[in-house]
Amino acid sequence: MKRLRTKKHAVVLNRSVGGDTAITIALIIFGCFMFLPVYYLIITAFKPIGEMFLTPPNFYIIKPTFQNFIDLFASMTSTWVPISRYIFNTIFISLGATIGCLVIGSLAAYSISKVRFPGANTVFQLIVYSLMISSTVTGIAHFIIFVGLNWLNTYTISIVPVWASTLGLYLMKNFIDANIADDMIEAARIDGCSEFRIYLTIVMPLVKPAWLTLMITVFQQVWGAGASNYVYSDNLKTFDDAINSIISASGTQGAGAAATVLMMSVPITVFVISQSKIIETYGSSGMKD
Amino acid sequence: MSDNTAAIQDTQTTEPESGSNKTISRWQYTKREMKRKWPGYVMVAPFLLMFAAFTILPVVLSFLLSFTHFNMLEWPEFCLMDNYIRLFLEDDLFLTAFQNTLIFALTTGPLSYILSFLLAWFINELSPKIRSVVTLIFYGPSISSSAYLVWKLIFQGDIYGLANGWLMKLGIASQPTVFLQHVDYIMPICIIVSIWTSLGTAFLSFIAGLQGVRKELYEAGAVDGIKNRWQELWYITLPQMKNILMFGAVLSITAAFGFGGIVDALCGNPSTDYVAWTLQHHMADYMNTRFEVGYASCISIVLFVLMFGSNILIKNALSKVGK
Numbered sequence: 148m149k150r151l152r153t154k155k156h157a158v159v160l161n162r163s164v165g166g167d168t169a170i171t172i173a174l175i176i177f178g179c180f181m182f183l184p185v186y187y188l189i190i191t192a193f194k195p196i197g198e199m200f201l202t203p204p205n206f207y208i209i210k211p212t213f214q215n216f217i218d219l220f221a222s223m224t225s226t227w228v229p230i231s232r233y234i235f236n237t238i239f240i241s242l243g244a245t246i247g248c249l250v251i252g253s254l255a256a257y258s259i260s261k262v263r264f265p266g267a268n269t270v271f272q273l274i275v276y277s278l279m280i281s282s283t284v285t286g287i288a289h290f291i292i293f294v295g296l297n298w299l300n301t302y303t304i305s306i307v308p309v310w311a312s313t314l315g316l317y318l319m320k321n322f323i324d325a326n327i328a329d330d331m332i333e334a335a336r337i338d339g340c341s342e343f344r345i346y347l348t349i350v351m352p353l354v355k356p357a358w359l360t361l362m363i364t365v366f367q368q369v370w371g372a373g374a375s376n377y378v379y380s381d382n383l384k385t386f387d388d389a390i391n392s393i394i395s396a397s398g399t400q401g402a403g404a405a406a407t408v409l410m411m412s413v414p415i416t417v418f419v420i421s422q423s424k425i426i427e428t429y430g431s432s433g434m435k436d
Numbered sequence: 437m438s439d440n441t442a443a444i445q446d447t448q449t450t451e452p453e454s455g456s457n458k459t460i461s462r463w464q465y466t467k468r469e470m471k472r473k474w475p476g477y478v479m480v481a482p483f484l485l486m487f488a489a490f491t492i493l494p495v496v497l498s499f500l501l502s503f504t505h506f507n508m509l510e511w512p513e514f515c516l517m518d519n520y521i522r523l524f525l526e527d528d529l530f531l532t533a534f535q536n537t538l539i540f541a542l543t544t545g546p547l548s549y550i551l552s553f554l555l556a557w558f559i560n561e562l563s564p565k566i567r568s569v570v571t572l573i574f575y576g577p578s579i580s581s582s583a584y585l586v587w588k589l590i591f592q593g594d595i596y597g598l599a600n601g602w603l604m605k606l607g608i609a610s611q612p613t614v615f616l617q618h619v620d621y622i623m624p625i626c627i628i629v630s631i632w633t634s635l636g637t638a639f640l641s642f643i644a645g646l647q648g649v650r651k652e653l654y655e656a657g658a659v660d661g662i663k664n665r666w667q668e669l670w671y672i673t674l675p676q677m678k679n680i681l682m683f684g685a686v687l688s689i690t691a692a693f694g695f696g697g698i699v700d701a702l703c704g705n706p707s708t709d710y711v712a713w714t715l716q717h718h719m720a721d722y723m724n725t726r727f728e729v730g731y732a733s734c735i736s737i738v739l740f741v742l743m744f745g746s747n748i749l750i751k752n753a754l755s756k757v758g759k
Contacts, residue, residue, distance in 0.1 A: 285736075
């Protein structure tokens with residue numbers, strides 16, 4: 148009889164040592180491909196100017212320095228619009244977009260998933276189809292619509308269109324489907340609870356991971372995208388835009404790398420904190436045919 | 437006893453006739469359901485309003501405008517298929533853009549999809565702590581907004597760039613190559629960078645999906661004669677994850693066709709000799725520089741058909757797997 152492999156006193160089924168090694172090697176190779184550029188970016192941000200111009204560049208730093216960050220902050224204070232305004236704009240736009248998306252999306256998700264009004268399936272089908280096109284397609288007509296609504300150069304333009312995004316809503320609907328039993332909702336209905344109250348007091352507290360995922364999805368989208376292309380005045384632009392113009396104006400490699408590290412640290416931190424909840428939500432993201 | 441059963445039978449036969457349980461037509465039933473579930477409509481209304489205004493209306497508007505000459509100042513002038521004829525027969529740059537978009541989509545789409553799945557599968561059996569670190573390493577580039585700018589440092593055109601520096605040190609090249617302006621290197625570099633940033637939402641949902649496959653199935657499979665991990669993958673894991681694979685496919689395809697921002701950031705707009713010119717660039721050019729909105733809408737409809745069409749095709753193909 149074949150001998151069984153064991154690991155910590157449990158039998159390991161169908162796992163050969165050779166396969167494990169091959170997979171580990173593949174993981175290391177891809178890990179390097181993914182991580183080394185990030186590592187290089189981070190060390191560039193901490194390199195003093197003298198080490199920046201070595202050929203070939205080092206993969207380590209001899210004298211790490213914060214000078215690049217100091218330079219970056221110095222050029223931040225000299226922007227035409229105070230940097231605090233850009234930071235305020237980023238927070239305002241992110242909050243507005245996220246809260247709007249959360250309220251609109253969760254109401255719709257509950258309604259489609261549990262009220263099941265006639266036509267709910269059609270609405271959900273539309274949402275699935277909308278995942279199949281990207282914002283590139285709708286960009287042109289968006290401009291015409293913004294002109295029609297007289298929204299050019301306002302905060303609204305960076306906030307309201309995000310409310311129509313469907314990925315978060317799709318995830319939340321599936322999460323409610325998978326995690327909330329119909330019987331519970333039915334019991335509440337028989338007890339005379341209104342649909343809105345079921346949504347608010349029963350369903351929402353139970354789908355917190357989905358809330359968090361929706362919030363983070365929208366936040367990442369807004370944080371990375373900056374203000375809309377159709378915002379022209381600088382008082383309405385975001386931190387991302389400000390950083391980009393500082394990089395192109397000052398032009399030093401180190402300050403650029405420092406700015407990029409600063410910008411990426413926020414979404415990464417958010418993800419590290421919320422990773423397990425997000426993955427839990429994606430567990431029910433499957434698309435039925 | 438017999439009285440009792442008779443009584444029950446009696447109520448059963450009389451019930452359908454008494455009021456509420458009368459058989460009604462399908463249309464009447466729907467109407468009644470609509471009346472009874474009116475809060476549902478109220479709750480979904482804000483979303484539908486937004487969705488109609490910013491997703492459905494734009495697509496319809498682009499479609500209508502694609503049959504007109506329109507410059508944002510004068511009223512659109514109807515011109516039948518002029519734009520489409522011009523696009524496919526007279527516009528050489530469009531054909532370049534079309535070809536490049538297809539090349540990008542056909543390379544980055546499948547590659548990032550397969551890579552997302554394989555990596556998710558590889559890390560599935562690591563211990564939870566290590567897995568979350570590795571997940572961060574793979575997922576990180578896709579969420580860290582402009583981190584791909586680091587590739588600009590790596591492929592920098594002078595001797596201080598990482599690639600040039602090492603190539604010269606090792607004696608492979610004698611002088612620096614301006615990678616990001618060189619016709620031969622722009623496309624491959626953009627594809628590599630786009631794969632680097634593409635392990636996103638699909639990757640996370642694959643990780644979640646793999647975690648969700650029940651362990652008993654693997655044990656049952658081992659009893660039933662599955663010999664190695666590849667058979668296990670093919671006969672148990674993949675069928676179990678079908679729905680999530682579908683979701684990942686849709687996201688990957690959509691992302692692959694919406695490719696373009698990376699080219700601008702790395703190689704400038706336009707890239708040398710238009711080698712990495714995509715439909716997105718072509719559209720932005722006609723929209724923002726030339727104000728030929730009708731023509732730009734026409735391009736956006738081509739892009740729409742490409743995205744939507746390939747999504748539906750893949751979705752149908754995937755739904756046949758295992759049937």
